[in-house]
Amino acid sequence: MAVVALWVVMVVAWCSGRAQQILSPNGQLTQHNSAANRFLSLFSVVRFKNSECVGEGGLTGICYTNQDCSIGGGTSSGDCADGFGVCCVTRVGCGETSSNNCSYVESPGYPSTFDYPLTCTHTVTFAPDVCQIRMDVERVELTPPTNAGNCEDDTLTFSQDRKWTSVCGTTTASHFYLDVDPSVSSSLTLTFITSSTTFPRRWRIKLCQIGCDQLSMAPTGCGQYYTTASGSIKGWNHEGIYLSGQNYAICVRKELDHCSTTYLDNQQFMFMPMCGDTFEYPFPVISNPSRSVACNTAITLISAMPLTMPLEGPHYFYLTTTTDTTNDHSSSFNLNYLFTQNPC
Incomplete structure (x- = not known):
C-alpha cells in the first residue's frame, strides 16, 4: 500500500539588525550582515496511507491527494487523513481506464437498465507488484445462459485469468478473484458484449488491486x-x-x-x-x-x-x-x- 508524503515548508527570516564580525580565511576580520543572510527553514512532513474510505453515496474510495486522485481517473468524494487527502471514488464507464487501487466499473446510466446491443470495455492498469484483482459484484444482470450453461446472447469476459470462459445471467452480492501477471500485461480489461435480445441489463463491479506481499491475497x-x-x-x-x-x-x-x-x-x-x-x-x-x-x-x-x-x-x-x-x-x-x- 502506497504512502503519500506532503512537504509543508515554512521559511522564517531571523533579522537581528546587528552586524557580525567573521574571521576570513586570510585572518582579516570582516563585517557580515546577519539580517540579510540568516534564515531558519522548518520542514514538516505529513504522511498517510492510501487506505479505503467511504465516499458520498456509500461507495468505497481510496485516500489520495487530490492530484493523484485526478491522475488515476477518480473524483473527490469527501475528505480523509484529517483533511490532507480526499476520498477518491473512481467510476469507470465504457471505454475508460483507471489506475487507482479500487475502481467501480458500471454500465451506461447505472443503476438504470438498458436494452440494446453494445460492446463495452473497462480497463484497470496496475503496478508490477500487483498479483490479484478482487471483484466485488454489486450486481450483474445479463441475459441468462442456455440450458447447457453457455453464454450466447450476452457475455462478460476477462483479459487475464481463465477461471471462467464467459459469464452471463444474474449475480448479486458476491465476490471473485482474478490472478494477474504484470510480466504478461500491466492491465486487466473486462469486456461486456450485449446482443439485440430484449432484456433489461445493468452492472456494477468493484475492482480492487492486491499486492503480491499483502496478507489479503x-x-x-x-x-x-x-x-x-x-x-x-x-x-x-x-x-x-x-x-x-x-x-x-x-x-x-x-x-x-x-x-x-x-x-x-x-x-x-x-x-x-x-x-x-x-x-x-x-x-x-x-x-x-x-x-x-x-x-x-x-x-x-x-x-x-x-x-x-x-x-x-x-x-x-x-x-x-x-x-x-x-x-x-x-x-x-x-x-x-x-x-x-x-x-x-
Missing part, C-alpha cells in the same frame, strides 16, 4: 476466498442454472479458535452438477463408496444438509464444468451455500 487458483466465520457461497448466475466453462477453487479460511464448519443449502436441494462436470467437496458426501466428488446421478448422500464437518485447516471446494452443448443443466441447481464456523 487469496491462495493461487481460488476464484473465491472467504475470510470470515460465516458467509454465503454463491457462484456466477446463482439465481439460475450453473454456467459452463468454469475451473476454479472456492476457499474458506479457518478462523482462529474455530474447530468445525456447518454448511447449509440456501436453496431447495444440495448442489450436484450434471455428470461430465464435477464439484469436489473438502469432505466425503457420498456413501457406497465414500467419496467427495459427485455429479447428478442416482447417489446416496452420507447426510443431507446441514452438514457439520471438522475444521483442521482451510476448506477447499473445486468446481470444473465443460462447454459441452449437450449437457443439460436445467435439472440441476447452482452453487448457493451458507456456512458458519463453530467455536472450539
Whole structure:
C-alpha cells in the first residue's frame, strides 16, 4: 500500500539588525550582515496511507491527494487523513481506464437498465507488484445462459485469468478473484458484449488491486476466498442454472479458535452438477463408496444438509464444468451455500 508524503515548508527570516564580525580565511576580520543572510527553514512532513474510505453515496474510495486522485481517473468524494487527502471514488464507464487501487466499473446510466446491443470495455492498469484483482459484484444482470450453461446472447469476459470462459445471467452480492501477471500485461480489461435480445441489463463491479506481499491475497487458483466465520457461497448466475466453462477453487479460511464448519443449502436441494462436470467437496458426501466428488446421478448422500464437518485447516471446494452443448443443466441447481464456523 502506497504512502503519500506532503512537504509543508515554512521559511522564517531571523533579522537581528546587528552586524557580525567573521574571521576570513586570510585572518582579516570582516563585517557580515546577519539580517540579510540568516534564515531558519522548518520542514514538516505529513504522511498517510492510501487506505479505503467511504465516499458520498456509500461507495468505497481510496485516500489520495487530490492530484493523484485526478491522475488515476477518480473524483473527490469527501475528505480523509484529517483533511490532507480526499476520498477518491473512481467510476469507470465504457471505454475508460483507471489506475487507482479500487475502481467501480458500471454500465451506461447505472443503476438504470438498458436494452440494446453494445460492446463495452473497462480497463484497470496496475503496478508490477500487483498479483490479484478482487471483484466485488454489486450486481450483474445479463441475459441468462442456455440450458447447457453457455453464454450466447450476452457475455462478460476477462483479459487475464481463465477461471471462467464467459459469464452471463444474474449475480448479486458476491465476490471473485482474478490472478494477474504484470510480466504478461500491466492491465486487466473486462469486456461486456450485449446482443439485440430484449432484456433489461445493468452492472456494477468493484475492482480492487492486491499486492503480491499483502496478507489479503487469496491462495493461487481460488476464484473465491472467504475470510470470515460465516458467509454465503454463491457462484456466477446463482439465481439460475450453473454456467459452463468454469475451473476454479472456492476457499474458506479457518478462523482462529474455530474447530468445525456447518454448511447449509440456501436453496431447495444440495448442489450436484450434471455428470461430465464435477464439484469436489473438502469432505466425503457420498456413501457406497465414500467419496467427495459427485455429479447428478442416482447417489446416496452420507447426510443431507446441514452438514457439520471438522475444521483442521482451510476448506477447499473445486468446481470444473465443460462447454459441452449437450449437457443439460436445467435439472440441476447452482452453487448457493451458507456456512458458519463453530467455536472450539
